[in-house]
Amino acid sequence: MYISRLALDHFRSWEHCVVDFAPGVNILHGANGLGKTNIVEAIEVLSTGSSHRTSSALPLVERGFTSATIRANVGESAVIEAPAGAGADNDAARADGKANDHLHTTTYEATIAARGANRARINGGSSLYMRDIVGRIPSVSFTPEDQRLVTSDPAMRRRFLDQAGALLIPGYMNRLQTCTRIAKQRAALLKQLERAEGDTNAALSGLEIWTGQFIEAGIALTADRNSIIDSLSEPFAAIYDRLAGDESAVVKSAIDSEHQTAHKARLVYEPSFAEVLGDSTGDAPAAISRHFQRIYPGEVARGLNLIGPHRDDMALELEGMPAREFASNGEMWTMALALKMALFEVVVRTSGVTPIVILDDVFAQLDETRRGQILAFAAAQQQVFITVAARSDIPDLNDFGMGLGSVGLNRNEAFNGTTTANIIDVAQLKADSHDGNDQLIAQLQAMRGGGEA
Numbered sequence: 001m002y003i004s005r006l007a008l009d010h011f012r013s014w015e016h017c018v019v020d021f022a023p024g025v026n027i028l029h030g031a032n033g034l035g036k037t038n039i040v041e042a043i044e045v046l047s048t049g050s051s052h053r054t055s056s057a058l059p060l061v062e063r064g065f066t067s068a069t070i071r072a073n074v075g076e077s078a079v080i081e082a083p084a085g086a087g088a089d090n091d092a093a094r095a096d097g098k099a100n101d102h103l104h105t106t107t108y109e110a111t112i113a114a115r116g117a118n119r120a121r122i123n124g125g126s127s128l129y130m131r132d133i134v135g136r137i138p139s140v141s142f143t144p145e146d147q148r149l150v151t152s153d154p155a156m157r158r159r160f161l162d163q164a165g166a167l168l169i170p171g172y173m174n175r176l177q178t179c180t181r182i183a184k185q186r187a188a189l190l191k192q193l194e195r196a197e198g199d200t201n202a203a204l205s206g207l208e209i210w211t212g213q214f215i216e217a218g219i220a221l222t223a224d225r226n227s228i229i230d231s232l233s234e235p236f237a238a239i240y241d242r243l244a245g246d247e248s249a250v251v252k253s254a255i256d257s258e259h260q261t262a263h264k265a266r267l268v269y270e271p272s273f274a275e276v277l278g279d280s281t282g283d284a285p286a287a288i289s290r291h292f293q294r295i296y297p298g299e300v301a302r303g304l305n306l307i308g309p310h311r312d313d314m315a316l317e318l319e320g321m322p323a324r325e326f327a328s329n330g331e332m333w334t335m336a337l338a339l340k341m342a343l344f345e346v347v348v349r350t351s352g353v354t355p356i357v358i359l360d361d362v363f364a365q366l367d368e369t370r371r372g373q374i375l376a377f378a379a380a381q382q383q384v385f386i387t388v389a390a391r392s393d394i395p396d397l398n399d400f401g402m403g404l405g406s407v408g409l410n411r412n413e414a415f416n417g418t419t420t421a422n423i424i425d426v427a428q429l430k431a432d433s434h435d436g437n438d439q440l441i442a443q444l445q446a447m448r449g450g451g452e453a
Helices: 036-048 087-096 144-151 154-168 172-195 201-250 284-302 329-351 368-379 426-435 437-448
Strands: 002-011 014-020 024-029 067-075 105-113 119-122 139-142 265-270 313-318 356-360 383-388 413-415 419-425
Touching: 002 036, 014 036, 014 426, 024 036, 036 067, 036 105, 036 139, 036 154, 036 356, 036 383, 139 329, 144 154, 144 329, 154 172, 154 201, 154 313, 154 329, 172 201, 172 284, 201 265, 201 284, 201 329, 265 329, 313 329, 329 368, 356 368, 368 383, 419 426
Parallel strands: 024 383, 024 419, 139 356, 356 383
Antiparallel strands: 002 014, 002 067, 067 105, 105 119, 265 313, 413 419
């Protein structure tokens, strides 16, 4: 699976944008502030239904507009199986960047509303819910913020769990939206009770109904998240051990041999509805209900839901200790990389589809060892997007069969005669978006009809 064309309409800083991609490596090069991260963020939103950069849709829409549109033409696997001895023809097919695209191309469209529900279409068809296309273009993003998965507040880890759920569990986004809607309704009633004077029987009756629904929806979401962490735990620990082992080999003289082989990283789910875990008798709903009864005065006084999936967390531990408190900066980065690579591995295992890999301005944040680890991982994938502000931020790619020529305006530059990199100058793309609006609009309209202009 690969994206051959992406079109944006009023998405963040882009009024209009149409950009062609190739299978393999795509490098978006340009100074900070030009909008290269916004381009790969649009792919993330189309893939997972959300962005790691924001918890709401409003920042995704260009200021002064009510909605943004993302369209992507998605083709089948970029890898062409060529017979033995057909190396030159196979390389030419790879360089074309359109392998199999004319045979199996689907256009996915998402309309992001500044306020209200997001909508979607497939091949210009009837309007769908956004959740109906989430997960159909799986992607895994590596970003400068990834280290905060270890150090930041629980909201960022919940966002990771939600994006993972969108890729791994059918119906997850629907259950998440249902739980969120019920939580808002229940919180509104708590605020009403906080301000109430006189008869509150109607509000109390409504609260009882919404509490029952919240418990039911929350238990389903808690079970999903527990399943996600169960799936990620084993590959996360194994990948961390491998990455940390690579690092240890570099500095083995500075650490003892025991710590070179057993790093013991693990994920621990910390649900707010803790009663769900280990519940073999079906008593969780009643236990959670009793919990709500105990905290009712506090909820009314604050006008908030004090327990529920919106307060879940995922702890990352190293050697049995909280990583956010005891891990070094390098260990935190290794844990973050291992977590994203584990998600990639589980998506491949459960769906049979290789996710698109996004490396958004990460090289400037990483030391040489971790740059090599993430490039070795990316080199094996079907489609990779790399954003860089400066050429010096790209490590030497020759060791990974991804040798880099000069980064400039040329596209489809050969990497060692075997691999092709699609080089995109974002400054030129920005200039084209301003100078050729009529042509861009025509291309956008063509994509909405399910074709390529």
